[in-house]
Amino acid sequence: MDISVDTAEIDREVFAGEIIAIIRRKDDIDENWTRCGGFRNYQTNSYTSIMVIGIIKLLIANIFRLPLRNNKLLSHPPLFCYYIPNGGDVMETREIILELRTQKGLSQEELAEKVMVTRQAVSRWENGETIPNTETLKLLSKEFDVSINTLLGAPRQLICQCCGMPLEDDAIISRDSDGSLNEDYCKWCYADGNYTYSDMDDLIDVCAKNMVNENFTEEQARAYMKEMLPKLDYWKRYDELSDNGQFEEFKNQLITEINELHIEGMPKVEKLNALVGRDINLEYPLPNGMRVKFLDNQKTYLGNQLECEFGGERYFGVLASMDFVMVCTYDADLTNPELILYKKR
Numbered sequence: 001m002d003i004s005v006d007t008a009e010i011d012r013e014v015f016a017g018e019i020i021a022i023i024r025r026k027d028d029i030d031e032n033w034t035r036c037g038g039f040r041n042y043q044t045n046s047y048t049s050i051m052v053i054g055i056i057k058l059l060i061a062n063i064f065r066l067p068l069r070n071n072k073l074l075s076h077p078p079l080f081c082y083y084i085p086n087g088g089d090v091m092e093t094r095e096i097i098l099e100l101r102t103q104k105g106l107s108q109e110e111l112a113e114k115v116m117v118t119r120q121a122v123s124r125w126e127n128g129e130t131i132p133n134t135e136t137l138k139l140l141s142k143e144f145d146v147s148i149n150t151l152l153g154a155p156r157q158l159i160c161q162c163c164g165m166p167l168e169d170d171a172i173i174s175r176d177s178d179g180s181l182n183e184d185y186c187k188w189c190y191a192d193g194n195y196t197y198s199d200m201d202d203l204i205d206v207c208a209k210n211m212v213n214e215n216f217t218e219e220q221a222r223a224y225m226k227e228m229l230p231k232l233d234y235w236k237r238y239d240e241l242s243d244n245g246q247f248e249e250f251k252n253q254l255i256t257e258i259n260e261l262h263i264e265g266m267p268k269v270e271k272l273n274a275l276v277g278r279d280i281n282l283e284y285p286l287p288n289g290m291r292v293k294f295l296d297n298q299k300t301y302l303g304n305q306l307e308c309e310f311g312g313e314r315y316f317g318v319l320a321s322m323d324f325v326m327v328c329t330y331d332a333d334l335t336n337p338e339l340i341l342y343k344k345r
Contacts, residue, residue, distance in 0.1 A: 091153055094128040100144040101126075115139040138180070146170050147181045161233035162189035162197060163207065164225075172276070175298075184233065188274045191300030194247045196274040200229055206273060251302060254320045263327055263340060265308050266316045272302040280319065282330065282337040294326065294342065295319075316340075 091099075101111050101122075108122040115136055124130045132140060137148045147170050149156055158167035161184045167173050174185040177193030189196055189203075197203045204225045211221040229235050251272050258269045278297035285291050295301065303319040308329070317337075319326045324344050330337040 092128065093131050093152055094126050096151055096153060097122075097132075097140070098126045100146065104144065111143070114143050142180050145181075147173055147183050149183055158183050159232075160184070160186040160189055162186070162195070162235070163203060164228055164232060171278070174300075187276045187300050189234070191274060195234070195241065195243065196247065196300075198242055198245060198248050200235060203229070254302060254325070257345070258318055258320065258325055258327075261325075261327070261341065261343075263316075265310050266318075266327070267306045267309055269304060269306065269318055272304055272318070272320065275301050275303045275319070277301060280317070282317075282328065282334065284328070284337055284339045320345075 101108070106114075108126070109119045112119045112122045115132075116139070117132075117136060121130075121132075125132060131152075137151055140151055141148050144151070147158070149158055150170055158173070159165070160167060163186060165172075165186050165188075167183065167186060170181065172186050172188075174182045174187050174190035175192065176182050182190060184190075185195075204222055208218050208221040208225060211224075212218045234241055254272060255269050276297075277295040277299045280301070280303065281293050281295040281297055283291045283293050299321070301319050301321050303317065306316040306318065308314050308316060313332050314329045315332065317328045317330060319328075322345065324342060326339070326343075327341040328337055328339050
């Protein structure tokens with residue numbers, strides 16, 4: 001289910017652009033920065049800016065302090081800016097399948113074997129004569145690790161049906177327990193078949209404080225979310241979709257296990273939030289001089305950041321999953337990470 005959003009008037013129904021976030025490098029696009037209601041707006045000669053209300057759910061900002069080039073912490077502005085190249089073409093399914101197959105180094109016959117069709121069927125797709133049926137699209141989605149929406153040329157504007165975040169990048173789309181992409185949710189709200197939020201107020205607490213700026217108060221953010229969230233499919237069907245608190249019980253179990261470690265200088269853990277591996281996958285030095293990463297960039301974990309009880313500039317980072325508990329420390333800008341504990345569960 002999609003929700004309607006207010007946008008600038010445009011001629012095209014299909015968005016062919018991508019999210020322009022405040023962390024884009026300036027040389028990525030010839031942009032002139034302007035202020036629009038307290039939010040970032042991008043205006044260029046060759047691109048049309050489209051303002052879309054949403055919620056940035058990069059919870060890493062709330063957990064691990066990610067520095068921008070101006071040394072400000074990453075925040076959650078409730079605005080997404082998209083651009084559409086003026087006169088630009090949206091890729092068609094035939095072009096997308098050809099490009100993905102070529103990138104993966106597969107022949108038409110090899111792709112056909114993987115998705116259980118004939119080579120002639122693949123040829124017809126790439127010639128634009130036909131498009132794959134629903135079941136074949138699912139197989140292609142899994143084979144190429146892209147959403148069905150992407151395979152079809154992005155005809156729908158996907159929106160997380162839990163938090164309202166636009167899903168313009170396949171990298172932030174959630175996954176089911178079998179690893180397939182679930183186009184209804186973002187990675188922060190749904191992971192490996194589990195919904196990570198069972199309380200709407202908890203979701204509002206996480207997001208609202210990160211939406212605040214000089215022109216958008218926390219009260220306004222909360223009011224906006226309280227009006228918007230009940231319209232989303234997850235909250236409308238909560239009694240049907242929820243797990244009756246099982247995931248919350250699992251989080252509480254992890255919190256108990258972490259606190260029972262009694263790590264010196266680390267405060268008591270009160271809450272664990274959903275985090276995506278690619279945002280928190282620090283590289284740790286080993287005694288032999290090598291450096292290693294422990295996380296899967298595609299997976300969602302539970303974690304939090306805690307200030308050291310002894311003060312100073314070091315922070316504790318706590319991370320957990322079904323398989324392990326990890327505790328580390330690092331400086332405020334995520335430099336000099338040190339692994340304190342890695343424990344298999």
